[in-house]
Amino acid sequence: MNAPLLAASGISKTFAGKGRRVAALDKASISVARGQTLGLVGPSGSGKSTLARILMRLVEPDAGRIDFDGTDLLALSGEALRTTRKRIQMVFQDPLAAFNPRATVAGALADPLRVHGLLGRRQRPAAIAALLERVGLDPGLASRAIHEISGGQRQRVAIARALATRPDLIVLDEAVSALDVSVRGRILELLVELQRKEGIAYVFVSHDLAVVRAIAHSIAIMDAGTIVERGPTPDVVANPQSATGRALVAAVPRLVVGKSD
Amino acid sequence: MSLLRRLLGTPEGAVGTVILCLLVLAALLAPVLFPADPLSIVGPALVPPFTDPSLPLGTDRLGRDVLAGLMHGAGTSLAVGIAAAAMAMIAGSLVGTLAGLAGGLVDEALMRVVDAFQIVPSFLLALAFVSVTGASLPVVITAIALGAWTGPARLARAEVLSIRERDYVAAARVLGMRPLEIAFREVLPNALPPVMALSSVIVAISVLTEAALSFLGLGDPNIVTWGSMIAQGRNVLRSAPFLSILPGIALMLTVLGVYLFSEGLADALARRRSRA
Ligand SMILES: Nc1ncnc2c1ncn2[C@@H]1O[C@H](COP(=O)(O)OP(=O)(O)OP(=O)(O)O)[C@@H](O)[C@H]1O
Ligand SMILES: [Mg+2]
Numbered sequence: 001m002n003a004p005l006l007a008a009s010g011i012s013k014t015f016a017g018k019g020r021r022v023a024a025l026d027k028a029s030i031s032v033a034r035g036q037t038l039g040l041v042g043p044s045g046s047g048k049s050t051l052a053r054i055l056m057r058l059v060e061p062d063a064g065r066i067d068f069d070g071t072d073l074l075a076l077s078g079e080a081l082r083t084t085r086k087r088i089q090m091v092f093q094d095p096l097a098a099f100n101p102r103a104t105v106a107g108a109l110a111d112p113l114r115v116h117g118l119l120g121r122r123q124r125p126a127a128i129a130a131l132l133e134r135v136g137l138d139p140g141l142a143s144r145a146i147h148e149i150s151g152g153q154r155q156r157v158a159i160a161r162a163l164a165t166r167p168d169l170i171v172l173d174e175a176v177s178a179l180d181v182s183v184r185g186r187i188l189e190l191l192v193e194l195q196r197k198e199g200i201a202y203v204f205v206s207h208d209l210a211v212v213r214a215i216a217h218s219i220a221i222m223d224a225g226t227i228v229e230r231g232p233t234p235d236v237v238a239n240p241q242s243a244t245g246r247a248l249v250a251a252v253p254r255l256v257v258g259k260s261d
Numbered sequence: 262m263s264l265l266r267r268l269l270g271t272p273e274g275a276v277g278t279v280i281l282c283l284l285v286l287a288a289l290l291a292p293v294l295f296p297a298d299p300l301s302i303v304g305p306a307l308v309p310p311f312t313d314p315s316l317p318l319g320t321d322r323l324g325r326d327v328l329a330g331l332m333h334g335a336g337t338s339l340a341v342g343i344a345a346a347a348m349a350m351i352a353g354s355l356v357g358t359l360a361g362l363a364g365g366l367v368d369e370a371l372m373r374v375v376d377a378f379q380i381v382p383s384f385l386l387a388l389a390f391v392s393v394t395g396a397s398l399p400v401v402i403t404a405i406a407l408g409a410w411t412g413p414a415r416l417a418r419a420e421v422l423s424i425r426e427r428d429y430v431a432a433a434r435v436l437g438m439r440p441l442e443i444a445f446r447e448v449l450p451n452a453l454p455p456v457m458a459l460s461s462v463i464v465a466i467s468v469l470t471e472a473a474l475s476f477l478g479l480g481d482p483n484i485v486t487w488g489s490m491i492a493q494g495r496n497v498l499r500s501a502p503f504l505s506i507l508p509g510i511a512l513m514l515t516v517l518g519v520y521l522f523s524e525g526l527a528d529a530l531a532r533r534r535s536r537a
Contacts, residue, residue: 056435057434058431082437082439085436085437090432092428099429099432100429100433100447101429101451102451111438112436112437115436115438115439
């Protein structure tokens with residue numbers, strides 16, 4: 001029973017822009033173990049977001065295969081895809097852009113419950129309060145508009161929305177990059193605690209190895225649309241094999257200091 | 262409530278609102294104060310204004326009460342203007358939204374239809390439509406809407422195209438929302454407000470187009486309109502200029518009122534947004 005929760009292999013994607021074609025992904029492969037975190041790191045434009053969106057079926061790849069817990073994810077469509085979406089959720093970089101500008105906190109959290117018919121209308125307020133508590137927010141926030149709460153609170157609501165359908169995997173695309181350093185630390189703590197309690201696996205996308213190192217069990221390094229290096233976090237951080245890996249490690253100040261000691 | 266207070270707080274908004282309220286009041290009071298058909302003859306012909314207390318604004322060439330005509334005409338102008346604008350807004354928003362959401366061939370086809378309508382000057386379109394189908398109130402309303410729906414259609418499509426790519430629409434897909442629900446819950450409510458902002462301009466244009474059609478004798482002959490009053494006054498322009506001037510002033514006031522009201526509303530809305 002050591003099969004990974006998710007295994008994507010040979011994922012390629014070329015965007016056809018005006019006159020020129022951008023090869024965003026070239027035969028990229030990743031795998032995510034149950035209840036663990038895969039950190040996906042790489043410089044800007046290396047294809048991290050494209051890969052994340054392909055995993056979410058927001059973008060269709062040109063080639064490749066994604067196995068999610070024994071099902072061929074790319075073969076799903078219609079109702080079957082909708083049902084499977086319950087098990088794979090996503091948190092976006094900009095928590096303000098990720099919510100309907102007219103939404104309230106309660107409305108945003110009711111969406112997943114209503115869409116999947118998870119609870120009757122009567123039970124929803126209690127479920128929404130429980131979701132808010134799970135991400136460390138005051139249930140009294142439910143009636144506020146999304147644009148009225150702080151960025152950190154908003155990202156917690158986004159995590160609560162992702163938790164609502166009890167997923168096995170959450171893809172987080174730069175989910176803490178837009179937050180203050182102090183808020184960032186607390187959100188990372190929340191993610192780690194949720195994983196410990198509920199066994200959720202994460203694909204944690206970031207361009208910042210310092211952040212990824214703090215949360216990921218294993219790391220995949222991307223450059224120009226391919227995975228150039230992968231391995232357990234301590235190995236990759238201590239002894240990067242690829243040029244991109246070495247550059248990323250060098251960009252983390254504390255690690256460089258640690259080495260020269 | 263506070264929006265209304267902010268609307269009245271701007272000079273444009275206050276003046277526009279007062280003018281529009283007076284017009285609505287005139288339209289509502291017309292059947293009460295002048296229950297008789299405003300096209301019926303009530304006195305001698307060409308009584309000048311302010312000479313006979315029972316006919317305060319005098320009579321026209323056929324002895325019809327000018328004040329009664331103006332007040333009944335206010336109702337016609339507002340009703341036609343608002344109905345035509347509503348029709349144009351609804352049709353335009355539907356077509357634009359559909360084009361934006363469907364994309365591909367459907368989008369191509371719908372936008373070529375919009376182009377076709379936009380190439381023909383809207384007044385010519387209205388003229389042609391009324392002369393082919395015959396003048397009646399619904400026909401006049403449709404004719405005006407025919408030339409006015411392309412603006413809202415283009416804007417709705419542009420809004421939908423931009424909103425479609427936002428993260429919150431991606432988030433809705435990730436949640437498993439069905440396409441129709443995404444269209445109605447996520448895209449439309451955010452795409453339509455900017456389109457709605459066009460409506461006051463379209464009301465003003467529609468009021469003018471209606472007046473122009475009736476001036477040319479293409480309005481409903483059984484209804485008093487300011488356009489037809491101006492047209493009839495034209496024949497006695499030298500001897501009784503007020504017969505054309507009075508409905509002309511009413512028309513100008515209406516368009517000015519709608520314009521000022523929309524400026525004030527845009528101002529009030531902008532201030533609400535910047536406070537949020
Ligand atoms: N919808 C699109 N159309 C055309 N090109 C695209 C599209 N999305 C991404 N690309 C291109 O694909 C490449 C990879 O982009 P992607 O957003 O996946 O990078 P990233 O690693 O997430 O970068 P960042 O760290 O800046 O977010 C870039 O060259 C980008 O310009
Ligand atoms: Mg990205």
